[in-house]
Amino acid sequence: MTSAAVEIRDVVHSYGTTRALDGLTWSAHAGRVTCVLGPNGAGKTSIIEMAEGLRRPDSGSIRVLGVDPWGADASHRAQVGVMLQDGGLPGSVAAGRFLTHLTRLYPDTGRLPQLRDRLGLAEFEKTAVRRLSGGQRQRVALAAALLPRPAVAFLDEPSAGLDPHARLDVWDLVREERDRGCAVLVTTHSFEEAEQLADDIVIMAAGRVVAAGTPATVSAGSSLADTYFDLTRPVHHR
Structure with a gap:
């Protein structure tokens, strides 16, 4: 397999006396959808924010496209798309005006009309x-x-709050991004979403990876939901 688009190695981070990430290691590759699952408090938000360059770990290594995202320059950030579950959108600006403004910050990709139609904007x-x-x-x-x-x-919970038809449209878009070679990382609480989209799955609990691999290898004949609940019970935290 080619070198990882996102590579996380031995990342440790604490908030006060609480260890949020405990030697976390996993990777995501171009042309694949990696779904990251875990219960609340597993450390998903922390590690994704670090990979986005919004936080800095106490120790360990994070590389996105071969670069430490914390110190990345504008050209690197233009290659990284970020969808936050909450925040990140200017409340007082019209949706169309906001997106039009964003097109001026990147080399012109001509995508806005397509996305407007596909997402019903x-x-x-x-x-x-x-x-x-x-x-x-x-x-x-x-x-x-x-x-x-x-x-x-x-992409943080990309289909949350959507009706079934819109959810299918979003999943199609995610697959198209993967097929053109993008490394797509989806954080989700939806087992259906993970089963529909994931080429690779990372299950986190207590700041560590408790399982990683393809959906077939992670679930090993059981349902993804049963595997998830089994792996993330406190007794299994190592």
Whole structure:
């Protein structure tokens, strides 16, 4: 397999006396969807924020496209798409105006019309972001992450709050990103989403990886949900 687009090695991080990440190691590759699952408090948000360059670990190594994201320059950041579950969108600006502004920050990819159609943005693009429903904000956030045709995309719960039809559209977009060679990292609590999208799965608990691999190798004949609950019970934390 080619070198990892995202590589996390022996990452340790604490908040006060609480160890959030405890020697965490995993990787994600170009042209594959990696789904990261784990219970609340597993450390998913912390490690993804570090990979996005928003936090710095206490120790260990994080490389995204071969670069430490904490000190990355603008050209590197333009290759990374980020969709946050909460925040990151300007509440007072109309959705369409916000996305149009973003197109000026990247080399022109011509993606906005396509994403507008695929995600149904036209129906609310003149509405201020703060007045959008949760599902509408999700669609705007996903469009913002995919506008630059990123080499790596971090998508936090990309289909949360969407109706079944819109969820299928989002999954199709995620697969298309993978097929053009993007390394797509999806954090999710949805086993259905992971089963539909994942080429690789990382299951975290208590700041460590308790299982990683393809869905078939991780679940080993059981359902993903049963495997997840078995692996993330406190008795299994090592």
